[in-house]
Amino acid sequence: MAAxxxxxxxxxxxxxxxxxxxxGFSYGVYAAFLWLGISYxxxxxxxxxxxxxxxxxxxxxxxxxxxxxxxxxxxxxxWLTLWGLNVMLIGLLLPFTRDNAYAAGAIALIxxxxxxxxVQKYLVFGGGSGR
Numbered sequence: 001m002a003a004x005x006x007x008x009x010x011x012x013x014x015x016x017x018x019x020x021x022x023x024g025f026s027y028g029v030y031a032a033f034l035w036l037g038i039s040y041x042x043x044x045x046x047x048x049x050x051x052x053x054x055x056x057x058x059x060x061x062x063x064x065x066x067x068x069x070x071x072x073x074x075x076x077x078x079w080l081t082l083w084g085l086n087v088m089l090i091g092l093l094l095p096f097t098r099d100n101a102y103a104a105g106a107i108a109l110i111x112x113x114x115x116x117x118x119v120q121k122y123l124v125f126g127g128g129s130g131r
Contacts, residue, residue, distance in 0.1 A: 011063060015117055018058040023109060026051035030105055040101040041087050048083040052076060064125035074124045082119065086112050 026047040033043035056075050060067035086108050093104035 011121075012117075014063045015059070018055075018063050019113060022051050022055045022058060023113065025054065027105070027109070031102060034101055040090055040105065043101075044083060044087050044090065044105065048079055048086075052079045055079070059120055060125065064121065066125045071124055075120070078116075078119045078124050082112060082116055085115075 029050045030040075030043045030047035033046050034040065038046075052075065056072055057067065060071060060075070086105075089108040089111060090101065090104045093107050094101065097103040097107070
């Protein structure tokens with residue numbers, strides 16, 4: 001079995017920059033929905049939908065240099081899967097955060113973000129350009 005090749009530094013830097021914008025926006029949507037009294041799974045879904053809408057453009061074009069409409073269904077499917085995992089993680093973390101959904105959501109991001117890079121790079125955008 002071949003070892004995974006590490007992504008180029010430039011690509012990781014672009015992923016981090018796009019991720020800061022996307023994550024900040026999505027977490028803002030999540031927090032706003034929680035503040036409005038909406039349950040964390042629905043708040044997380046709203047955050048995921050908003051993240052998918054801007055994320056496809058930033059990740060496809062800016063990070064992986066492969067913005068192609070044919071990749072959008074795979075992108076959406078990958079984020080639905082990541083959303084489900086994120087909701088599960090938040091649920092598992094709630095007892096450790098004294099039922100603080102804000103904190104549990106932030107902690108879950110620590111695990112979801114690197115996983116999302118791997119999924120987007122290798123499954124959605126097929127490696128993408130490291131340039």
